[in-house]
Amino acid sequence: MLSIPSHIFWPGFIIAILGICMGSGMSIIVASASDGGPRIVPDYYEKAVAWDETVATDEASRELGWTVALSVNDERAEVAVRDRQGQPLTLSGSASFRLASDVEPRATVPLIARPDGQPGHYILADAPLAPGVWDVTLHLQSGETTYERTHRVERSP
Numbered sequence: 001m002l003s004i005p006s007h008i009f010w011p012g013f014i015i016a017i018l019g020i021c022m023g024s025g026m027s028i029i030v031a032s033a034s035d036g037g038p039r040i041v042p043d044y045y046e047k048a049v050a051w052d053e054t055v056a057t058d059e060a061s062r063e064l065g066w067t068v069a070l071s072v073n074d075e076r077a078e079v080a081v082r083d084r085q086g087q088p089l090t091l092s093g094s095a096s097f098r099l100a101s102d103v104e105p106r107a108t109v110p111l112i113a114r115p116d117g118q119p120g121h122y123i124l125a126d127a128p129l130a131p132g133v134w135d136v137t138l139h140l141q142s143g144e145t146t147y148e149r150t151h152r153v154e155r156s157p
Contacts, residue, residue: 042103042104060146061148061149062149064083064145066083066089066140067081067086068080068151070151070153076123076125076129077095077123077127077136078121078122078123079111079138080120081122081140081147087120089119089120090119090120091111091122091141091142092141093111093140093141094108094138095108095109095127096139097128097134097135098135098137099135100134100152101132105137107126109125111123112124112125129155130155131157132154133155134154136151136152136153137149
């Protein structure tokens with residue numbers, strides 16, 4: 001069996017370990033810079049102060065038991081909303097579309113009842129339909145009841 005002399009093996013071993021460390025470090029640097037880098041969050045202090053209120057709104061929206069089905073395809077964005085008993089809801093509201101990589105929303109669009117009059121179904125006219133990972137924040141109201149949740153939608157090209 002062929003053996004590598006120790007004066008070649010050990011320096012080669014050390015060089016290989018250093019190469020692996022350098023390669024790992026470079027891949028981490030490239031991965032961290034590939035998303036556009038850090039972003040400044042506008043009004044970060046106000047958002048931090050309002051954190052408890054934001055969490056309370058999210059929990060209250062969950063406790064309503066509403067079923068929200070958001071669909072985004074090549075032609076339009078649509079949302080269907082049902083209450084805890086499965087009955088369609090009559091609502092007003094809007095939706096904010098923000099790419100996951102952005103800080104601010106790209107568009108805020110109103111809910112429009114479907115032309116066929118199907119209860120509980122709404123069209124989000126002029127919604128951005130471009131490919132990407134979108135965070136869609138729905139702001140819905142039915143009388144005095146408010147629902148506000150963010151849904152993530154992934155659109156492939």
